[in-house]
Amino acid sequence: MSLPQHYRAILLGLGENPEREGLLDTPERAAKAMQYLCQGYRQSLDEIVNGALFASDNDEMVIVRDIELYSLCEHHLLPFIGKAHVAYIPTGRVLGLSKVARIVDMYARRLQIQESLTRQIAEAIQRVTGAAGVAVVIEAQHLCMMMRGVEKQNSLMSSSVMLGAFRESCNTRQEFLKLIGRSN
Template sequence: MNPLLASHYREILVGVGENPEREGLLDTPQRAAKAMQYLCNGYSMSLEDITNGALFESQSDEMVIVSDIELYSLCEHHMLPFIGKAHVAYIPTGRVLGLSKVARVVDMFARRLQIQENLTRQIAEAIQQITDASGVAVVIEARHMCMMMRGVEKQNSIMTSSVMLGAFRDSSTTRQEFLQLIGRRS
């Protein structure tokens, strides 16, 4: 736990009118600091470490999809959570990535202060970099607490973002197949 971060959380408590010496809040600065470090642990991860060489020879050149990957991130504008799911697809060119590694790539980038649009692109580019696939597609659907808890307070809004690279960008048929398989229409 970072003591400097904990001291800042203590000041936040004072700033919002709370008494950090109150029984229920005595350990809150340390807990909040520890939680923030965990929620932002993507900064200490690298693609090489999380994929750990889990690329396997394969003759498959058909679309690989990992869908409904839960994600939890913090928006960089208000530091409030956005929660949703990612759908990731790629078309292999001689090598496939271990299944759990796709989810780990999503987590690595989600565990950073983000906007959803950038998160979507970072995941797509990382999968492309790791696999050298002929195409990569990523769709993220998320609910943003900064829109639900404050501001316009819209409870049922879902933001959808997508990035299509290579064959998914160049071929409307490939893109359409992906969107149909994850249950979306373009």
């Protein structure tokens, strides 16, 4: 059965009529949308980075803040929407700026939970850059919690992963958190 046929079966299962005017093309549109939302499965870290590592004598923290992200919860297939803050401490080379956002997108475009997404991004940045440390904080709202279940509209989930210098040094971690506005 093709993906559009599965969506047609879902519509029938919900008690809808997939032959009514408003739903005639919905199975195809939904299938295309889901393929787009899950395109991270068809991407690799090597493709995303594409050699965009540049020699640098900078050994100070590099931060990319407020990277918007959209992902789908693996438990309910409902969106979670938020932003990622990514930092690393270079050791001889820096990553092209847009590549940080592309790495976030690649992992966000897969079915998963926020905690896993945070770790995947941190480990990918570490693997690509060989940084002395990597820090990732994600803040997101989960529609599975807002639209169903407890229906809490203003809840915000935060998750973090600290590797290397960010894990080992309280000062480094605090500097990062202060620079992203999460600490005094």
